[in-house]
Amino acid sequence: MARPPDYDVAVLGAGIVGASAAWHLARRGMRVVVIDASGPAAAASGASDGAVSVASKKPGVMARLANRSLAYTRRLAEAGGPLRGVFGDRPSYYLATSPAEEQALGDLVAKIAALGGPARVTADGAKAGPDGVGPSVTRCVALAGEGHMLGYAAVAAYLAQAGVDRLWPVTVEALEADDAGVTVSLTDRNLRVAKVVAALGTSSTALFPGLPVTPRTGQLVVTDRAPPGSLPGPLTAASYLVAKSASPGAPDKPPVVIDPLSTGQFLIGSSREEHGDCARTDFATVRRLAARAAEFWPALRARHVVRIFAGVRAAVSDGLPIVGPLTQSPRVVLATGFEGDGICLSGLMGREVAAMVAGEAVSAGAEADIAALSPARFSRREARAR
Amino acid sequence: MAEPRVLIVGAGLAGLAAAVGLARAGFASLVVDQARAPGGAIHRQPLPGVAAHGLPAQRRRWQNLRAEVTAEGDRIEILCNHRFAGIDADGVALLTGERSRFIRPAAVILATGATERVVPVPGWTLPGVTTVGAIQTQLKTTGEPPAGRVLLAGSGPLLCAAAAELAAAGNPPVAIVEAGRPFRHAADALALPAGYLAEASAHLARLLLARVPIRCGMHLSRIDRHGDTLVARAEGGGRHLDFAVDRIGLHDGIRPNGYGAAGTTVPVALAGDAREALGARAALEDGRRAGAALAARLAGRPVPPDMSPALERERAAQQRLRRIHAHDLGARLVAIGDDTVLCRCENRTAGDLRALGGDPTDRELRLRGRFAMGRCQGRFCGEWVRRLQGDDPADAPLGAVRLPVRPLPLADLIDAGEPDEEN
Numbered sequence: 001m002a003r004p005p006d007y008d009v010a011v012l013g014a015g016i017v018g019a020s021a022a023w024h025l026a027r028r029g030m031r032v033v034v035i036d037a038s039g040p041a042a043a044a045s046g047a048s049d050g051a052v053s054v055a056s057k058k059p060g061v062m063a064r065l066a067n068r069s070l071a072y073t074r075r076l077a078e079a080g081g082p083l084r085g086v087f088g089d090r091p092s093y094y095l096a097t098s099p100a101e102e103q104a105l106g107d108l109v110a111k112i113a114a115l116g117g118p119a120r121v122t123a124d125g126a127k128a129g130p131d132g133v134g135p136s137v138t139r140c141v142a143l144a145g146e147g148h149m150l151g152y153a154a155v156a157a158y159l160a161q162a163g164v165d166r167l168w169p170v171t172v173e174a175l176e177a178d179d180a181g182v183t184v185s186l187t188d189r190n191l192r193v194a195k196v197v198a199a200l201g202t203s204s205t206a207l208f209p210g211l212p213v214t215p216r217t218g219q220l221v222v223t224d225r226a227p228p229g230s231l232p233g234p235l236t237a238a239s240y241l242v243a244k245s246a247s248p249g250a251p252d253k254p255p256v257v258i259d260p261l262s263t264g265q266f267l268i269g270s271s272r273e274e275h276g277d278c279a280r281t282d283f284a285t286v287r288r289l290a291a292r293a294a295e296f297w298p299a300l301r302a303r304h305v306v307r308i309f310a311g312v313r314a315a316v317s318d319g320l321p322i323v324g325p326l327t328q329s330p331r332v333v334l335a336t337g338f339e340g341d342g343i344c345l346s347g348l349m350g351r352e353v354a355a356m357v358a359g360e361a362v363s364a365g366a367e368a369d370i371a372a373l374s375p376a377r378f379s380r381r382e383a384r385a386r
Numbered sequence: 387m388a389e390p391r392v393l394i395v396g397a398g399l400a401g402l403a404a405a406v407g408l409a410r411a412g413f414a415s416l417v418v419d420q421a422r423a424p425g426g427a428i429h430r431q432p433l434p435g436v437a438a439h440g441l442p443a444q445r446r447r448w449q450n451l452r453a454e455v456t457a458e459g460d461r462i463e464i465l466c467n468h469r470f471a472g473i474d475a476d477g478v479a480l481l482t483g484e485r486s487r488f489i490r491p492a493a494v495i496l497a498t499g500a501t502e503r504v505v506p507v508p509g510w511t512l513p514g515v516t517t518v519g520a521i522q523t524q525l526k527t528t529g530e531p532p533a534g535r536v537l538l539a540g541s542g543p544l545l546c547a548a549a550a551e552l553a554a555a556g557n558p559p560v561a562i563v564e565a566g567r568p569f570r571h572a573a574d575a576l577a578l579p580a581g582y583l584a585e586a587s588a589h590l591a592r593l594l595l596a597r598v599p600i601r602c603g604m605h606l607s608r609i610d611r612h613g614d615t616l617v618a619r620a621e622g623g624g625r626h627l628d629f630a631v632d633r634i635g636l637h638d639g640i641r642p643n644g645y646g647a648a649g650t651t652v653p654v655a656l657a658g659d660a661r662e663a664l665g666a667r668a669a670l671e672d673g674r675r676a677g678a679a680l681a682a683r684l685a686g687r688p689v690p691p692d693m694s695p696a697l698e699r700e701r702a703a704q705q706r707l708r709r710i711h712a713h714d715l716g717a718r719l720v721a722i723g724d725d726t727v728l729c730r731c732e733n734r735t736a737g738d739l740r741a742l743g744g745d746p747t748d749r750e751l752r753l754r755g756r757f758a759m760g761r762c763q764g765r766f767c768g769e770w771v772r773r774l775q776g777d778d779p780a781d782a783p784l785g786a787v788r789l790p791v792r793p794l795p796l797a798d799l800i801d802a803g804e805p806d807e808e809n
Contacts, residue, residue: 038747038749039747039749039750040747040749040750041749041750041753042747042749046749046753152750152753152754153754156754168747169747221796223796224761224793279475279649279786280475280649281474281475281649281788281789282474282475282476282478283471283474283476283478283480283488283789283799283802283805284474284476284478284804284805286799287799287800287802287804287805290796290799290800291800294796294797294800300796301796301797301800302796302797303795303796304761304793304794304795304796305790305793305794305795305796305799306760306761306763306790306793307759307763307788307789307790308788308789308790309786309788
């Protein structure tokens with residue numbers, strides 16, 4: 001009955017997590033096909049600011065995994081690695097303008113110390129920010145060791161070096177797992193594969209309707225070019241750390257991040273909206289972001305907005321990504337729900353997912369944290385392949 | 387906030403005609419324009435103290451329209467020196483300028499005219515090389531033609547019209563390089579409406595008098611700068627000519643400038659060249675039509691058809707003009723070398739496009755290619771990227787068109803206040 005597999009693994013989703021998984025799988029000698037409904041970096045990976053940040057992660061599992069992934073990503077960027085020239089080192093700054101935000105920065109300093117590197121605090125105080133920070137900033141924490149990696153560039157680099165087959169735009173209609181493999185139903189034909197990695201982000205629920213993944217929109221502003229280097233690294237409002245750690249809701253002051261691009265442009269983000277419409281942008285929201293951003297970095301007032309856009313992040317009900325084999329269909333490994341943390345976590349997650357597909361143990365020391373991401377935690381409403 | 391009005395963007399022929407059409411049906415409008423004075427591209431008003439330009443018939447057409455606007459009193463407000471940044475998903479429009487503000491219009495009419503096409507050649511981004519329209523703008527606002535030797539190149543009836551205007555202003559171009567062979571299409575030319583023929587004859591008579599050579603069947607293959615001089619090479623028919631000049635105007639027809647018409651909650655309509663590039667005669671007619679049609683839609687009455695016999699005549703005439711100027715655009719594009727800039731906003735070349743390999747998605751063209759990611763969002767390079775990719779038709783935008791419709795000073799966005807504040 002079952003024909004021999006066309007591929008060892010089908011990776012569904014050509015975002016940064018899928019691309020990293022594909023590269024790690026191909027490196028193990030597996031025959032891999034990457035399938036996407038539209039193309040590479042078509043959703044959150046292509047709409048992100050590219051910050052590889054540990055500071056912004058929720059304390060606990062996420063901060064530990066992000067820290068491990070940051071260290072691993074730095075290795076992938078060394079000579080001969082797939083991310084050479086894609087990941088770059090840069091300082092990062094976290095700013096407070098109120099006592100509550102100052103308190104959040106205190107928590108940040110403690111969190112970074114507990115993680116023990118590679119990120120470290122290089123300065124802390126009212127004057128610790130880069131030149132040009134606005135006068136209402138009362139405390140700044142400067143970090144070294146974090147970095148920057150544009151999502152679409154990382155996807156392109158992983159795919160170029162993985163030597164995998166690519167299929168897009170192709171929609172996966174259904175997955176059917178049996179004892180010998182998985183049948184991947186495409187619109188016009190079926191593929192037979194031994195295993196599947198589903199890194200589908202916000203599209204996950206189309207194939208796995210039980211997963212508690214919802215799209216969360218963020219609007220961003222792109223400016224024209226200032227002389228490159230006027231801001232050495234991203235400025236993040238401390239309220240962003242609070243927003244990421246607390247349940248969603250609209251804080252009084254938008255949790256803004258100002259990210260300097262290598263072109264001299266700035267990316268100002270982002271809102272967090274529950275409607276999940278990635279085509280929806282509105283002036284009121286971006287005006288509040290812009291006003292807050294200009295408070296932190298007054299030179300922005302001289303820039304022009306060239307583009308406002310929205311992206312969607314795949315948010316999970318309990319705030320943790322979903323990574324691991326399905327209990328009912330262990331040939332299908334999920335890697336989704338990163339909600340804006342995929343850029344930072346993609347390096348490590350690609351490696352761990354490849355280990356799971358190969359039937360090997362995950363990285364020593366990370367077992368418990370990775371187990372916490374297992375889809376089994378939703379087992380009562382098991383996310384079964386349709 | 388006052389009762390919502392219709393926002394009309396562009397105070398040229400189409401925009402003001404639309405305002406009159408709306409006012410006569412009982413709807414008030416606010417007409418916003420970036421220029422100092424109404425007029426648009428065709429009736430661009432001279433700076434104070436500079437004599438008015440244009441043929442008497444054209445001036446009368448404009449004065450009549452201004453009188454119709456005046457007769458409507460406070461149903462039409464014109465706001466100059468302000469720019470439309472776009473209308474968002476909540477139906478909030480942003481106007482920037484001396485006093486930036488958010489408004490909630492009942493509907494929007496974009497009467498934003500056309501933009502010029504320029505086929506990219508090596509050197510088209512050099513200082514001293516502009517569109518022919520930019521030379522006309524300089525002439526209309528200052529009354530002065532550009533100094534020194536001027537070369538006009540590309541294709542279309544505007545080349546001869548602008549050359550005649552330059553001749554009338556005392557500095558005829560050294561030559562016109564026209565890619566088509568318009569003088570070989572006598573039958574089509576004679577079938578043009580009388581007004582077109584009269585205008586063309588007047589232009590040609592002036593060019594003849596000023597001894598301006600028209601090199602047909604040739605196009606520029608590159609432009610170089612040697613010191614203060616631009617050297618343009620024209621090729622065609624197996625020969626080439628070099629021109630040493632001070633200023634070059636390029637023009638390969640026009641395309642509608644209807645950006646900003648998507649993604650909102652209120653009706654958005656297009657009028658004039660922004661809807662279909664049919665020229666000045668059609669703009670007046672189409673503005674009236676758009677105003678009346680929107681009024682009907684807002685009042686819940688049946689909407690009249692979007693074409694009239696007069697507009698059909700203009701469309702047929704424009705098609706005839708395109709046939710008269712037809713030439714092998716594909717041959718010009720095939721010759722585009724890897725070092726030719728396609729996107730001047732981000733300085734992206736044909737080589738950058740080709741380096742993306744096989745069949746990039748629109749997303750890859752944007753993210754990895756950086757095409758349509760600059761200040762103009764691909765208004766100018768999009769067609770050439772599409773054509774070099776072999777896409778036909780070539781007018782689909784490279785991905786979604788984003789707010790703002792033009793670069794928006796961040797300070798203006800912040801200073802506009804909250805959208806629903808009284809200001």
